[in-house]
Amino acid sequence: MAAKGKITIDQVLCKACELCIAVCPDEAIRLSEGLNDKGYHPAEYSKDTCRGCALCAVMCPEVAIEVFRE
Ligand code: SF4
């Protein structure tokens, strides 16, 4: 069974490129409704379904995602 995990996304670093959303196999990330200081809707962890695969963190060009495995 896949490992269970969770992520944090730095709301200031995120530029809303959506690469993490596209790559996540568990659809655990979405764009937030709020704006960050750069004027983007930053990505946020939306569902407690993360398997800790770290694909989102590898893809993120801003290195804004940290993955924690349980
Ligand atoms: S670690 Fe994997 S499952 Fe978890 S949010 Fe990132 S891409 Fe999705």
Ligand code: SF4
């Ligand atoms: S890949 Fe990084 S910069 Fe792009 S939306 Fe996700 S957290 Fe933001």
